Amino acid sequence: MIVYIAKRLLFAAPTLLAVLTLVFVLVRIVPGDPALVVLGDQATPQALAELRARMGLDLPIWKQYVVFMGQALTGDFGRSLVSNRPVMTDVLAVLPYTLELTIASLAIGAIFGIPLGVWAARGRDRTPDWIARIVSLVGLSFPAFVSGVLMLIVFAVELKWFPVISKGVALDDPVERLRSLALPALNLGLIMVAYLTRVTRSGMLKALSEDYVRTARAKGMPTQTVIWRHGFRNVLIPIVTVIGLYLSVLIGNSVLTEIVFNRPGLGKLIVGALEKRDYTMLQGLMVVYAFLIVVVNLLTDLAYGLVDPRVKST
């Protein structure tokens, strides 16, 4: 297991370097002079040159690359062109909100989706199966912003169970924070419920027809043990795959949800940076997203090592 973890970490490093390089290239090949874009047509040549120097754009390209990589690896992305605060300070201030939203929706997906999928597989083509099908259809066919607006109207505006507008940075009041997290997490979680119901249902159907489940029954194991220990343990493998894949999607999807629910987070930061053409901020955010996705992939690989003994030996 230790060897396996070390190997995965070793593989993650080149991925991260490649992603950083890609971000560097992407920002440079976007047509137009960033300084001109930021300052507008009326800017004096002097001001333009000054800004270019501040952004490090006057250096030779290889030097820019070295500087960029050095900064990225030390978590320093320079200062925001708009607020003049360090990019990392702004990012770190809102990162917990995005992370808690992502993790909460993943938890909702797992808590509802997995049992629903198992239940559906056991009652194939009967009521549980139909309920599961409807839930996953609804979860997958509503775009996040549509279901978000609907939820706001029903639960916040009409029923007044939850705040319409998040109170903003209320780190110190856990109750308020949970209340403002509930609807956005439910909104994103619905998609996760849908995916997890589907993969669990089909995985369970397959597992329960496997020879090893027949063996477990032949040993006289009780039904619940057969289903969970022998059937479900094997379904964890496709479940980890789906969580790994859609966690990345979830981090991306949180942009829309954060805007609909007016929540602080990376999503709002990105939209603000786009509006104001804050290049350094965008560059920093791209790296942070890339880093998060590399981390998700790493965690997925480690989870495989836990749920599938065949992985460790390869």
Place this chain on the structure above:
Amino acid sequence: MSAVSKASDAAAALRVEGLTTSLKIDGVWRDAVRDVSFALAPGETLALVGESGCGKSLTAMTVMGLLPKGVGRLSAGRIVIDGVETSTLAERDFGKVRGDSIGMIFQEPMTSLNPVLPVGFQIAEPLMQHRGLSRRQAMERARELMELVRIPAAAERLKSYPHQFSGGMRQRVMIALAIACSPKVLIADEPTTALDVTVQAQVLDLLGVLQRERGLGVLLITHNLGVVATNAQRVMVMYGGDVVESADVGDFFAKPLHPYSRALLAAMPRVDRPTSDLAPIPGQVPTLAELPDGCRFQSRCPLREEACAVRPPLTPVEGGRRHVRCVVLARELAGDLPREGTA
């Protein structure tokens, strides 16, 4: 009702009477196994032979109470395992017998073990379930069982996973977990069909040793008559869900009676005969829906006559030493008690 057994009722490890299994096919329940009766004494091996699709596995799954719900059912008959009548038990109570007084091993060693659980734990599971052993005690017993089935380095391999074992070793693990609770009966459904020839011999040898040492009654399902000749004391031939002949192995190989038994033996490769003499059985096993009502073998039978349209009974012949399900033979052999010289 036939009782082709030397086992008295009380001593039988497994007794099956008039077992009839029906399958739901396209919404219609059809009898896939009809009126099978036998008794298995401790320490005895009864071979169940026949081409594939003739109902051998279905018979085994019925005895184990493992018919797929809604697709298969025991529609008649009694099953008594080690003195407990299981055919009337609720699923919960049947679960207490399964894996305890009766164990089963399957044809597919590669897929019959759970890939995500250590083999030692898979062997230990029935011990914790049926015998109330603690995990530690059960694992210790699992190690002994792995040694018993001659898995090398058992102690180190207790925590290994199935993918780290070869097919032959996995089948040994299957045997270990099937006999963990010292059952009276072991059903082995084509236990060596998927293995290499040399490994086949080793696994059969192991089964033989365990059976002698532990007085295990073995129902050995196979389509390999060579395996029957070397491993079984009695043989039951099935065709289309019917038992068509049952006899002691010696009598059977000396002189198979039923036309289907003869055809099976004629199709079997033997060292004392050139392979060009092999006579494949013409035609094929009809599907359940196509099976004729009377004698199920009539469509492929050289002795066929009008009377075959009515289902023949399993008739005792040769003074009750053996049984055969064929009207033509029953008539010919009737009163033929002084047997013609056997080879």
